[in-house]
Amino acid sequence: MQLHTLSVHQLSELMERKELSSEELTRAYLDQISQVEDEIRAFVTVTEDIALAQARAVDGKRARGQELSPLAGIPVAVSDNICTEGVKTTCASAMLDNFIPPYDAAVAVRLKRADAVLMGKCNMDEFGMGASTETSAFFCTKNPFDPAAVPGGASGGAAVAVAAGEAAFTLGSDTGGDIRQPAAFCGVIGLKPTYGFVSRTGLISCASSLDQIGPFTRDMTDLALILNTICGHDAADSTSVSENVPDFKKSLVNDIKGLRIGLPKEFFGTGTDPRVAAKVQEAVCKLEELGAICEEVAMPHTEYALPAHYIISSAEASSNLARYDGVRYGLRVEAEDVLSMFRKTRSQGFGAEVKRRIMLGTHALSTGNYNDYYVKALKVRTLVKQDFARAFEKFDCLLTPASLATAFKTGEKAGDSLAMYQSSACTTPVNLVGVPALSLPFGLVDGLPVGLQVIARHFEEGTLLRVGYTLEQNTDQTRPKPGLFL
Amino acid sequence: MSNYEAVIGLEVHVELKTHTKLFCGCSTEFGKEPNTQVCPVCLGLPGSTGVLNKKVVELAVKAGLVLNCKIGTYTWFDRKNYYYPDLPKGFQISQVFRPIAYKGYLDIDINGQNKRINITRAHIEEDPGKLIHSGGSIMTSHYSYVDYNRSGMPLIEIVSEPEIHSGEEAGAYLEKLKANLEYAGVSDVKMEQGSLRCDANVSVRPVGTTALGTKTEIKNMNSFRAVQRAIEYEVERQIEVLEDGDRVIQETRGWDENRGITLSMRNKENPDYRCFIEHELPPIELTPEWIADVKGTIPELPDARRKRLVEEHGLPDYDAGVITSSLALAEFFDAALKKYPDAKTISNWIMGELLRLLNARNMELSEAKITPDGLAALLELIEKGSISNKMGKEVFEVMFEEGKDPGQIVKEKGLSQISDEGQLSRIIDEVIAKNPKSVADFQSGKKQAVGFLVGQVMKATKGQANPGVVNAMLREKLAQ
Ligand SMILES: [Zn+2]
Numbered sequence: 025m026q027l028h029t030l031s032v033h034q035l036s037e038l039m040e041r042k043e044l045s046s047e048e049l050t051r052a053y054l055d056q057i058s059q060v061e062d063e064i065r066a067f068v069t070v071t072e073d074i075a076l077a078q079a080r081a082v083d084g085k086r087a088r089g090q091e092l093s094p095l096a097g098i099p100v101a102v103s104d105n106i107c108t109e110g111v112k113t114t115c116a117s118a119m120l121d122n123f124i125p126p127y128d129a130a131v132a133v134r135l136k137r138a139d140a141v142l143m144g145k146c147n148m149d150e151f152g153m154g155a156s157t158e159t160s161a162f163f164c165t166k167n168p169f170d171p172a173a174v175p176g177g178a179s180g181g182a183a184v185a186v187a188a189g190e191a192a193f194t195l196g197s198d199t200g201g202d203i204r205q206p207a208a209f210c211g212v213i214g215l216k217p218t219y220g221f222v223s224r225t226g227l228i229s230c231a232s233s234l235d236q237i238g239p240f241t242r243d244m245t246d247l248a249l250i251l252n253t254i255c256g257h258d259a260a261d262s263t264s265v266s267e268n269v270p271d272f273k274k275s276l277v278n279d280i281k282g283l284r285i286g287l288p289k290e291f292f293g294t295g296t297d298p299r300v301a302a303k304v305q306e307a308v309c310k311l312e313e314l315g316a317i318c319e320e321v322a323m324p325h326t327e328y329a330l331p332a333h334y335i336i337s338s339a340e341a342s343s344n345l346a347r348y349d350g351v352r353y354g355l356r357v358e359a360e361d362v363l364s365m366f367r368k369t370r371s372q373g374f375g376a377e378v379k380r381r382i383m384l385g386t387h388a389l390s391t392g393n394y395n396d397y398y399v400k401a402l403k404v405r406t407l408v409k410q411d412f413a414r415a416f417e418k419f420d421c422l423l424t425p426a427s428l429a430t431a432f433k434t435g436e437k438a439g440d441s442l443a444m445y446q447s448s449a450c451t452t453p454v455n456l457v458g459v460p461a462l463s464l465p466f467g468l469v470d471g472l473p474v475g476l477q478v479i480a481r482h483f484e485e486g487t488l489l490r491v492g493y494t495l496e497q498n499t500d501q502t503r504p505k506p507g508l509f510l
Numbered sequence: 511m512s513n514y515e516a517v518i519g520l521e522v523h524v525e526l527k528t529h530t531k532l533f534c535g536c537s538t539e540f541g542k543e544p545n546t547q548v549c550p551v552c553l554g555l556p557g558s559t560g561v562l563n564k565k566v567v568e569l570a571v572k573a574g575l576v577l578n579c580k581i582g583t584y585t586w587f588d589r590k591n592y593y594y595p596d597l598p599k600g601f602q603i604s605q606v607f608r609p610i611a612y613k614g615y616l617d618i619d620i621n622g623q624n625k626r627i628n629i630t631r632a633h634i635e636e637d638p639g640k641l642i643h644s645g646g647s648i649m650t651s652h653y654s655y656v657d658y659n660r661s662g663m664p665l666i667e668i669v670s671e672p673e674i675h676s677g678e679e680a681g682a683y684l685e686k687l688k689a690n691l692e693y694a695g696v697s698d699v700k701m702e703q704g705s706l707r708c709d710a711n712v713s714v715r716p717v718g719t720t721a722l723g724t725k726t727e728i729k730n731m732n733s734f735r736a737v738q739r740a741i742e743y744e745v746e747r748q749i750e751v752l753e754d755g756d757r758v759i760q761e762t763r764g765w766d767e768n769r770g771i772t773l774s775m776r777n778k779e780n781p782d783y784r785c786f787i788e789h790e791l792p793p794i795e796l797t798p799e800w801i802a803d804v805k806g807t808i809p810e811l812p813d814a815r816r817k818r819l820v821e822e823h824g825l826p827d828y829d830a831g832v833i834t835s836s837l838a839l840a841e842f843f844d845a846a847l848k849k850y851p852d853a854k855t856i857s858n859w860i861m862g863e864l865l866r867l868l869n870a871r872n873m874e875l876s877e878a879k880i881t882p883d884g885l886a887a888l889l890e891l892i893e894k895g896s897i898s899n900k901m902g903k904e905v906f907e908v909m910f911e912e913g914k915d916p917g918q919i920v921k922e923k924g925l926s927q928i929s930d931e932g933q934l935s936r937i938i939d940e941v942i943a944k945n946p947k948s949v950a951d952f953q954s955g956k957k958q959a960v961g962f963l964v965g966q967v968m969k970a971t972k973g974q975a976n977p978g979v980v981n982a983m984l985r986e987k988l989a990q
Contacts, residue, residue, distance in 0.1 A: 263792070
């Protein structure tokens with residue numbers, strides 16, 4: 025049995041039928057980790073002992089006939105910016121290399137309650153700043169389809185862990201495409217839920233008004249199960265919404281007849297790799313064949329979304345990262361006085377990209393620049409929201425590429441920040457607006473996966489599930505397999 | 511000196527009286543072991559998220575209302591970014607762009623003249639922690655301790671317009687501000703415990719000009735008296751600088767209480783705070799109905815109470831002003847009045863003995879043992895003539911210190927007054943017999959001679975005779 029390619033619901037059924045114990049499953053995943061991890065490096069920390077203890081506990085509960093959640097005994101991993109009590113949480117930064125949170129993030133609590141088995145913490149771009157997982161202070165993570173290519177980022181490790189069979193599903197965070205772009209690069213499903221739908225408590229902030237936790241999975245049914253577990257109000261997070269959480273399994277409908285899908289022409293511009301554009305066009309044809317009505321739509325402010333996103337996210341990050349000063353936790357570099365201690369700690373603790381964003385954000389907020397940069401970016405944000413609102417008057421969802429191109433080579437864009445930022449052009453507008461978006465694999469180009477992005481109205485994750493599920497049931501393109509590790 | 515006018519604006523930080531902090535459930539109790547009232551939120555640990563304490567909004571609105579402010583129905587929080595070890599997140603959550611209260615005023619009384627000081631704004635913000643240095647300052651210390659118990663405590667900062675022109679006016683403004691907030695139950699307003707802190711922006715300009723001079727910001731003042739003294743010193747210092755032909759430097763200066771001077775604090779430069787909206791907290795939206803409900807819970811304020819004491823109880827305006835300047839004193843007065851319905855007498859004892867002792871011992875009324883019922887009982891003893899006014903003061907002091915019942919103190923001290931005419935008659939007869947000259951003086955028309963004779967009776971009774979009774983009996987006997 026190829027346990028590490030099965031989906032969560034398949035594994036869950038095997039365990040329910042007692043054909044597989046959680047401990048056996050966990051050991052199988054630990055074996056896979058030990059086989060591939062040296063090369064692929066998706067994990068900052070593997071929590072073997074915790075995983076085995078949790079797995080045995082689940083087996084005990086099952087033996088006693090307790091009712092269990094569909095995630096019980098399922099191997100999961102989370103990005104290393106999601107706090108886990110007693111387990112090092114580093115944000116892939118030298119600054120937090122020694123930080124062990126005294127609490128679990130709200131999603132970690134929900135996973136524990138569901139009896140999911142924690143395999144470890146995934147590598148990422150430092151503090152979520154990057155699009156390739158190359159800015160991790162520890163090491164680069166490799167793309168399972170091509171070890172010379174990046175896995176995308178910032179939540180690259182979490183995407184790779186699912187693609188390479190090291191976890192059955194994972195959670196990452198998405199500030200500007202940090203789930204959707206690595207999902208596209210690694211041929212797995214990724215979803216950024218509506219802002220506020222999943223608690224941010226215990227997610228180490230990059231940019232507070234944009235950050236959102238979301239899942240990576242192998243199929244659409246798993247996505248529904250995981251959304252059922254992680255969505256919902258959290259009184260401890262002021263940005264959490266009290267919206268009712270529907271049973272997302274009910275949205276797994278193989279029918280999109282009459283669904284109106286908008287194709288924002290600005291997302292298929294000159295920057296798009298024509299081979300990717302062709303794959304997206306192929307998907308459009310398939311959707312039309314299945315009964316959807318696809319039409320072009322204008323979203324005129326799209327080109328300003330990316331710079332506005334970088335100004336807003338850098339501004340917020342420059343403030344969010346001010347707490348890493350060496351006084352209370354994390355790295356401290358001793359110095360003769362407190363100001364020198366601040367300076368030395370921050371100079372040594374942060375990598376180049378984090379420093380670049382802090383400088384950008386500090387500049388954008390400083391007296392004299394505030395109106396020209398930060399306020400202007402907020403105005404652009406409003407215009408982008410209006411573009412989306414207008415589009416959603418006519419369409420049930422929007423379809424774009426999840427990334428303008430397939431995974432690039434490690435080091436290819438390392439010296440060129442603008443090119444790196446540009447690679448998030450399709451995904452950043454979604455975070456500015458706060459709506460949910462799905463990244464769904466759709467075949468390969470030269471052996472590398474292509475991702476579709478489907479965007480829906482606030483709290484209409486159900487529409488995304490319906491589109492994704494229908495495509496999944498009617499094509500063989502949504503589950504590309506990396507030959508290398510599976 | 512009289513060629514210059516001082517221009518002063520005050521920034522007052524007041525800690526709001528809540529059980530828990532601004533964004534977390536930690537206790538706000540004063541004086542606990544360092545770093546025992548902390549959690550991930552008020553320590554700013556990575557990933558922590560806070561939730562606004564609704565009680566803070568209610569108290570801040572109350573404060574705004576008793577400062578005669580308009581209340582913002584749609585306001586929000588902003589971040590003020592700067593680095594300091596007592597600031598766990600590297601930014602302070604405050605209200606920079608939209609304060610919850612704005613455009614208010616307080617009327618103060620200066621030499622019987624009413625003067626209005628306008629208030630620019632009152633906004634909610636969080637308190638940082640507290641630093642304790644091993645050396646003189648953070649930059650010269652080998653090490654410093656940080657106590658985060660105070661981190662995240664709810665504050666309102668009240669900013670006045672630069673319309674105060676003397677230390678005395680500043681003192682009157684602070685007294686008024688303190689009294690109003692205390693009456694409204696918004697804060698303990700205790701400067702010694704840090705629940706009220708005041709910084710002063712001071713500048714001077716030639717009389718008759720309107721442009722503002724260069725200002726200095728004065729910090730580290732630990733009492734209203736210190737604020738007044740610091741302002742007076744700073745105004746004089748600035749005038750001297752200008753008279754010498756120099757320029758005032760814009761800077762922060764610390765008040766040195768012992769030396770009575772202000773000193774430049776060079777490492778306290780204001781950084782660029784890079785303020786922007788706090789996205790982790792939703793805006794504060796208030797309805798006019800809710801604000802009206804809060805307004806309905808505000809009790810009678812000092813000015814109204816003062817007026818009532820004058821109009822209903824006939825107290826002099828000055829007495830009424832002193833008594834109502836503190837809620838505790840005003841409550842004491844009202845409670846005593848219920849038991850002993852002579853407002854003026856009670857007021858005299860409060861203004862005289864009670865305040866004298868509180869000042870002499872540098873105590874708060876709550877620390878004194880005397881009760882309003884005790885005072886009423888004492889005044890009854892005096893009225894009945896059981897003890898003299900003078901003895902009363904002695905008894906009062908014991909009550910102040912020990913809180914005993916006045917009757918018991920009188921008994922224990924053997925203080926009771928001799929009003930018994932039979933007993934007094936014998937002593938008066940002896941005094942008359944021993945002082946024929948004074949008796950003759952009296953009878954020849956020198957009526958003041960009776961005073962000497964009363965004194966002799968008092969002396970003979972060791973002061974326990976009722977002087978009123980003695981006086982009357984003497985006149986009666988001498989007239990025979
Ligand atoms: Zn706390």
